[in-house]
Each structure stands twice: as C-alpha cells, then as structure tokens.
Amino acid sequence: MERWCRPLYRVPIDPGWSCPHRERGLPGGCTFCAEDGGRARQTLGVETLQDQMHCGIHFVRERYGSGLLELYIQAYTATYASVRALRELVEPLLEAGNFVSLSLGTRPDCLPPATLKLLQEWNQGIEVWVELGVQTARDRTLESINRRHRWADSQQAIARLSDAGLKCCAHLLFGLPGETADHMFETLDLVTHTRTNALKLHNLHVLKSSVMGEAWTLHPFPVLSEADWLELVMQLLRRPPATLPIFRVFTDSDPENRLAPPSVYSKGRFLHELAASMQSRGWYQGELCT
Ligand code: SF4
Structure with missing residues (x-):
C-alpha cells in the first residue's frame, strides 16, 4: 500500500507448466505440495491465458473495486520454461492488462542466467518480483520434505536476484514435521539477514492431494491448529525489522482438499x-530484531 499509495491486487495466471522437481522421476515433488502446484482458485477451469487474465481482473474488480494490478505467474515453477516461452507468455499479457508489476513464483535452483537477464530486461519497464520458495533454513527438514535443494541454494538465489536488481519475496513454511519453535525462529532470523525484500509466512496445511497427505491419512501427526499458528506468528513477527514488508501471514487452502488443521479462521478474523x-500485549514487528 505504501509503495504504490493505492492497494495492489494480484491477477494469477497458470500457464500449465510443470515443475522441474516433479519431472526428475521423484514421486510427488515436495511432500506438502498439492497436485495442482498451488493453482489459484480463480484460474481453475479457465483455459486460455487471456481468459484467465480477464477472469482474474473481473474477480478483483468485483471483490475490491478499484486498485492497481500485478500480473502473477504462479502454480508450479514459473521460471521452468525457456526464455522464449516465458517471453511469449508474459509480454502479450503485460500489453493487454495494464499491470504495474509482475511477479513469478519459483524455486531457488530454477533461475538460469538467461532467465535472470530476461527478468532484468522487463524490470526496466515494470517492477519485477520473484516469489522464492525457501520454506525453511534447516537442511534436515528440506531433505525430509523432499525439496531437493539446500538452504545455501536459497541464500545464493536471493543474492543473485538482489545483484540483478530484482525484488525477492521469500516464502517460508512453518509447522513442518520435526521442527521446533526454535528451528522456526532460526529460519526467520537467517532469512531476514539475507537481502530479501519481503517475506510470506505460511503455516502448514496438510492437503489430500499431496504425499504428506497420504502419510497423514495413514499415521496422523500433529499439525499446528489455527490458534497455535496465531500464537506462533505473533512471536515470529516480533523478530524481522519493521522495515521488511510481510506480504502474508497465513495459508489459504481449499477446505475440500484440506486434511489438517480441521478448521481455519476467515482472513478477516485472523x-x-x-x-x-x-x-x-504491546508487541510489534522489529521489537526483537538484532
Ligand atoms: S512446491 Fe514448488 S518445487 Fe515443490 S513440487 Fe510443488 S511446485 Fe514443485
């Protein structure tokens, strides 16, 4: 809001690409990831890209009225395509949609130099953000959730984006099996000491269409309830500097596809x-920042 002086709303586009991690012959990709790779509900059942864009803009206008728009290439790994395919996807949409910024979701090991160069080119005319799936800084957890990259890869990716003049929003996932509150605080502290420009804090939702969901169905393990998450996120928010934007503080998932937690608050209530x-409590962001 402060950056643009007006609310900025996202228009998600799912190009139908996949994820390198799902195509390496490893069953299921990351264990928490749903079959649809995190596709936005507005794009479900809408096939052409122009239709997805119009549908997304209509959704924003109906729900929020006026405001600025960001084109968000999401679902799976947006930079898992050739430079040519990425250009052919993005440029017509940017021309047609009157967007003020562009955002692409990806993994730390999927930022080839040619793609960074293309993002730098676009960044001359429109603000470009990369939404980077970091999840946790704990290598043992990264291995257990089958991420197939390490914390060092995330550090490198954030540094490369920053060197290229691109903005990075690091996505973190809290409540993963085997992690204590101290592990989660450590992840947050390590990430805030990188050059990331923003954070998204997610709490684990176990989804039916995921490898983790299959395991949970056979042997349910504890998952942070909404009340647990509310308590934890308050403690997490005290740690990053007050100047670091936090774009999200909870997970949104399809209730039909969610196994745990059993119930969630509405966005407004949360x-x-x-x-x-x-x-x-007199708590505020940056209070415990060192
Ligand atoms: S979370 Fe991202 S990297 Fe992992 S399987 Fe899903 S789309 Fe691929």
Missing part, C-alpha cells in the same frame, strides 16, 4: 485477532 492480540 488479521483482526492478530492485530488485537499484538496490540494488547
């Missing part, structure tokens, strides 16, 4: 309770 509880 944000209201978060703000009210932090205020009543």
